[in-house]
Amino acid sequence: MPEQLLSLRNVDPQGDGGLRDAMHRDFGPFSQGTFVDGSGAAVGEPIDVPHFDAVHLEHPDDDGAMAARQVVVPPVVVADPHAAATSLAIATPSGAVHQLNLADLPSHPAVLPPPVRDKLFGSAGARLVFPVIAERFESEDQFLALVEGLRAWIVSKPPFNQDGVGDQLALRALFWPSHPDVGLFGTGDSQCRDRLFFGDRVVAKRLLDPFIGAAPASLILINSTVRGGAGGSPGYSAWASIAEAPFEHWQAVGLHEIGHALGLGDEYLDAQRQNENPATLEPNISAAPRADQSPWRARINVDGTLAPSHPTGAPEVPPGAIGTFQGARYRTDRYRATAHCLMRETTSDFCPICQDHIRAVLG
Ligand SMILES: [Zn+2]
DSSP, X not given: OOOEEXXXXXXXXXXXXXXXXXXXXXXXXXXXXXXXXXXXXXXXXXXXXXXXXXXXXXXXXXXXXXXXXXXXXXXXXXXXXXXXXXXXXXXXXXXXXXXXXXXXXXXXXXXXXXXXXXXXXXOTTOSEEEEEEEESOOOHHHHHHHHHHHHHHHTTSTTTTSTTTGGGEEEEEEEOOOOTTTTTTTOOGGGOBTTBOOOOHHHXXXXXXXXXXXXXXXXXXXXXXXXXXXXXXXXXXXXXXXXXXXXXXXXXXXXXXXHHHTTXXXXXXXXXXXXXXXXXXXXXXXXXXXXXXXXXXXXXXXXXXXXXXXXXXXXXXXXXXXXOEEEETBEXXXXXXXXXXXXXXXXXXXXXXHHHHHHHHXX
């Protein structure tokens, strides 16, 4: 049998005797796995089985705001099971052995063939080439039309609608036909919970890295009527379904991720990530409450001596106000420049400070 990717995605936390708890990162990165045959005899060499991982993923919330949640993601076993193997026995650090039926583990080929279509929308010399990958599409034409439409939508938005900026962004459409229910990466509709919608991210990374490994960010486009997406995890693709919702566009999830790829930080609060404290803040985030001490002090149009100019819950803010708005990069002691921005909610355009940065990087 050729090498496969076996996902522990369907392992049931109730029905497996606590395998998820036993395979926790606190106990080390791996447990030991052994393939066994129908009689229970070991076949083949022991393998490392990575542990479950907890990650923070962002998603569009039902009011258009970006939100984030911590989720436990399944490990993926890279193995070449013996032809006689019927199950995988996992010896966890506690000494317990759990036996998983191979037929219950979603399996994927370990490598993808080259894409059926690899088409660039935009200039080959663009400074940012953003890969968009088809998931659950059978029709190449449908997918290519959506990617072309995504680029047209982006270059209608500031600052990409300005001379010399939109030209520097190209979308690279990568098409593999896949099953309309589960796709290449196990992205079935049942994977979507409260708008956090993603497939097997480890499988996707392994399969896509040979084609898009050098790209700073990428988007897996899910052909589904269920609204959702996931992102915010460096090194892994973001996800967005093509389902529309009132007052928002699926395209905005892709553009938010492009914002990250260009170096912008999130402008929303998230209690689970409030302890993150990078050595260097992104250019759209200020640690200084006073607007006249913020990185964008040259652009403010409010009283810069207030700390901050706009605390949480401040009364009506005049449109276009640039100051220090309390709450950014997951914390209440970080500040953003404006009330609204695409780095905060999918219903807004980029704020002037984010636009300045994108122009500086791409223009
Ligand atoms: Zn912004």
